[in-house]
Amino acid sequence: MDKVMLLLLLCLWAETLCLVRGEDPYLFFTWKITYGTISPLGVPQQGILINGEFPGPNINSTGNNNIVINVFNNLDEPFMLTWLGMQHRKNCWQDGTLGTGCPIPPGQNYTYHFQPKDQIGTYFYYPTTAMHKAAGAFGGLRVNSRLLIPVPYADPEDDYTVLIGDWYTKSHTILKKFLDSGRSLGRPEGVLINGKNAKGDGTDEPLFTMKPGKTYKYRICNVGLKNSLNLRIQGHPMKLVEMEGSHTVQNTYDSLDVHIGQCYSVLVTADKDAKDYYMIASTRFTKTVLTGKGIVRYTNGKGPASSEIPEAPVGWAWSLNQFRSFRWNLTASAARPNPQGSYKYGQINITRTIKLVNSASKVDGKLRYGLNGVSHIDGETPLKLAEYFGLADKVFKYDIIGDNPPDALDKLTLAPNVVKVTFRTFVEIIFENHEKSIQSYNLDGYSFFPVAIEPGTWTPEKRKNYNLLDTVSRHTIQVFPKSWAAIMLTFDNAGMWNLRSEIAENRYLGQQLYISVESPERSLRDEYNMRDDQLLCGIVKGLPIPKPYS
Template sequence: EPLFTMKPGKTYKYRVCNVGLKSSLNFRFQGHTMKLVEMEGSHTVQNDYQSLDVHVGQCFSVLVTANQESKDYYMVASTRFIKNVLVGKGIVRYTDGKGPASPEIPEAPVGWAWSLNQFRTFRWNLTASAARPNPQGSYHYGSINITRTIKLVNSASKVDGKLRYAINGVSHVDPETPLKLAEYFGIADKVFKYDTISDEGLAEGATTVTVAPNVVNATFRDFIEIIFENHEKSLQSWHLDGYSFFAVAIEPGRWSPEKRANYNLLDAVSRHTIQVFPKSW
């Protein structure tokens, strides 16, 4: 049975989300192009794609027009960047379809350089939605002075025989007293410490992981530049819960202030989840 049916000549919107825990996915629609119109709540420049990499926690909306031969077609999702590729398929059927889907499934791209180049094609649609000032009073993020720069480096190490993941060398654990409750009753200093991690990231070669509450203090309405730096051999997906940010650049290697010259300060997409490729920022 088909997952979806389409009437010839009609255009349909599909929202594709990666709700997994680890693997990036490549999504493609057999015999059709996908027009990207939205990602994570932001309207995008409407480019056409044969396939899209969707990383953990990300959602894309695409338009697909039923303008091909009336029959069945596969929609395909396959894992990326792992040795043993897993493939999931579903049938989309034209309402007057008269034939099965072709067994020739469109191939997925190989390597993360392709995915990096695709990221660079994503642009915010500046002609969609009403203009509104941000909390700093500007209508455009590229004209706001940066108040603070925080580099966040992910790492992994064993602590007491258990694998722990850490940010700037600290692996977060919740204290017995909830953080906001401790603040409300004025006992935060007895429950946890603010800013146990440095804004400078992780020192070169540092491998020690400390298990503790990891709470970063920030000033209301500061405009913060956050650098996600991945020293690991596998892709990492970063999510800022309750916040959106402008993904202005992804590059291999380590970040340095000179890299700001490569930022997209015009039409980077506002989003809440971003992939960081191996040995990249």
């Protein structure tokens, strides 16, 4: 049987299975992870490619699709992918972090299977092992609304993914050695847009094309390692319509600050002179501003882009005010994040407040980052596997940090950092940043409500300033220097979930923790069983599989 016939039979089988079981549609992908030489800033370096591509393939899905990705690791080291912003309802096994599962060993494969249940929006994926993100293997992940659910704007002429990020010309192995030796990564060498930076000498091919008079959707994500970025398009205002899975009030902006891990969708209309224009991404809150450019070309364009680049805003107060202008579109019909009515978050009583303060210190002469005095370390046995096999006490201790940080944070303890949260409780988390640099935090498995960001330190009296009506539900929040941010959410998704700094250096050196949300019933209603093909490692390798949930 030839390969074409086999593929046709597999597709027919999948469609038949969906009809018989009444399941949502399936999307199948096969990805081969390899090394390859790339030169995005003109310096040859070792990249990590997916099916030979840098950046990786764009996943174009629809809400409730089953996404099945068979990943073959052809590297000489373990590899793992995470799907930033995917809520993985009842299914942290597919989260792709070292605390929830084992990485794919060299020469082996693993099939990720997840479903963006009741989700829409703009997301991306990236590797969580070593410093692989510094070499590529990231890409866009979009979840379109189902046809029966109206979208609060007209269908665009086309839909573009824009991956912006700072970039180092040093290899990912050298950067990892820097961190392992106790050094910081230092300053990146440039900024890329979809893996490129326009030379501006007239030879650049366009990243995007637009027909005169048409409106286009641009999905913008900051996939970088260290720097917040400001994005703008010469002469073209951007109408914000969605961020990280939520439709927004449609304000118009000349530029957007996009912090590490964050995603925005904007509409841009081609109503200017027919020529080329620069899309610009530049670093924010840095002494030396690094800039990346890409060409946006009108299809009937007859002129180069102007060399006059619009300036980015200065200072973080501007960025804070922009954050305050974001509002949730409460009238839009959509699959809302956090169902069961928790979008009415201002009417729910807080059952617990957890305050997290980040700090940096030297441990045995090496740089480490932490939360509440603990710098997280990953062991050979993933935390979720240890918990599932009933061996948690042999791998980690719950709640080694309290709900409030100690007075002194000049010393860090190295340990697995796991916080236990009661299932279906409504919790307030405060991120307090005493440092001079900006922070950016993501919580896997959830969307949350960022109700406030303010300068200074947090006190209970600050709650009177919260937006308890229409803050935008999202998965990543920035915390400005010497400031705090407050988020609220219902922990209704059972599993082991990673709360981490999206700044790669900070995450790698310990500024993260895991939140254990266990269902007391141990029921399939609340959480899926471990799959039969789950990779096992550490102390659970070779052990009998625990009795499954029912």
